[in-house]
Amino acid sequence: MIDSLEAVLIKNGILTAFLFVGVLVWFSYWFSNKFTRGHLHGSAIAITLGLVIAYFSGLITDGSKGIADFPLFAGVAVLGGAMFRDFAIVATAYGADIDEIKHAGLAGVVSIILGVVLSFVVGAVVAVGFGYTDAVSISTIGAGAATYIVGPVTGTALGASSEVIALSVAAGLVKSVLVMVGTPFVASSIGLNNPQSAMVYGGLMGTTSGVAGGLAATDPKLVPYGAMTATFYTGVGCLLAPSVLFLIVRVLFPD
Structure with a gap:
């Protein structure tokens, strides 16, 4: 049997x-x-x-x-594998309405771009600090600091090793957990109590699961707003990390 x-x-x-x-x-x-x-x-x-x-x-x-x-x-x-991963990313993108992000205003748009760039820079600095000197590895780990989806997408596009891609996933996971746990503790001090601030917060943090979990613990009514910009954050990260941001890193760390 x-x-x-x-x-x-x-x-x-x-x-x-x-x-x-x-x-x-x-x-x-x-x-x-x-x-x-x-x-x-x-x-x-x-x-x-x-x-x-x-x-x-x-x-x-x-x-x-x-x-x-x-x-x-x-x-x-x-x-x-890559096929189902890319399918999930495309499916997520199709579920987003570009008109909705307009509700966040200029602050929401700026927060998404700023959030991606800052997370990438922090991840890249950490990668360099741990001895990585090639642009591909630095960019992949930097992208992982954005989210654990952007990291593998960037690593696959740039041809990074499986070990580096795994590190990018780990970096994104750590960020997700920190955002999830820390959001309720900092919400009151940063004015995270209305839809507009939730959209800006989601754009800056970017990790959809972390933002959704953190806002759910803070105020469940804020979850859709933070998750909306966090979803766009992932798309912007997948666009910028393996292209513009990688080219900048390659100029700074030529092979």
Whole structure:
């Protein structure tokens, strides 16, 4: 019985991967609501668990694809590959209405561009501080400091190594968790109590899951406004990081 079930799951690898990720996400959101009252967003928990599972799977199998090195979960490599990643990004972009960002005014637009550039610069400085000297690695890690989506997109476009792309994801995850946890504590001191300030905050921070989780813990009514500019932030980051910002880094750090 067990052998037959295992054979079916292996044969239908992509469906097994969807099932595995679905259960992981369900557990993460359950854990978030049950033990953190939503202060730590379910998406951040899911991403953290995914990284932990990938790490220990690599130790067990001595492989390079995380849990996908187990035949039963081979479909996770496809589900987590570039095709589905890019599909998710495009789907997110189609869900955004360009007219909506006009409601944020000039401050919202400026906050998005400023947020992307500042995050990129901070990430790039950290990368240089840890000994990276090539423009591709510096740009990829800098993009990861923007969000854990912009990092892999930039790294793939520039041909960065898998290790550097993983670091960019880790940088974005750390930022997401910090924004998520820290937002309720700084909200009152920065005037984060109205839709306009929420849109500017979302544009500056950029990490959609972090902003959504942080605003949900602050005032759930602010979530749509912050998430709106944070979503555009991801698109702008994917546009600027592997092009304009990379070219600037390459001038400063020629190969």
